[in-house]
Amino acid sequence: MLRWLIIIIVLFLVYRFVRRHWSLKGPAAQKPPNQIQDEMVQDPVCGTYIPKRMALTVNRPGEGQTFFCSPACRDTFLAEGAGDRHQAKAKEQP
Numbered sequence: 001m002l003r004w005l006i007i008i009i010v011l012f013l014v015y016r017f018v019r020r021h022w023s024l025k026g027p028a029a030q031k032p033p034n035q036i037q038d039e040m041v042q043d044p045v046c047g048t049y050i051p052k053r054m055a056l057t058v059n060r061p062g063e064g065q066t067f068f069c070s071p072a073c074r075d076t077f078l079a080e081g082a083g084d085r086h087q088a089k090a091k092e093q094p
């Protein structure tokens with residue numbers, strides 16, 4: 001029982017030390033995290049959400065922009081889209 005108490009106290013002291021050490025690293029460490037302004041978009045092929053600025057885009061007439069996480073997904077979409085679009089759409093449903 002006493003051993004656990006000592007372990008907890010030691011962990012607490014380490015935690016305090018680490019926190020103080022980090023806060024001394026300068027104003028950069030205390031700056032609030034950058035606000036994420038990226039809009040998340042969903043890859044229709046694998047269903048992954050990716051930040052818009054990192055996504056690959058395909059512009060197709062009548063459909064607007066479609067976003068993809070990788071060239072592989074884009075290629076899959078283009079291959080499927082060329083044939084049956086309804087099939088690709090059905091894949092989106094969970």
Ligand SMILES: [Zn+2]
Nearest residue numbers: 043046069073
């Ligand atoms: Zn994907």
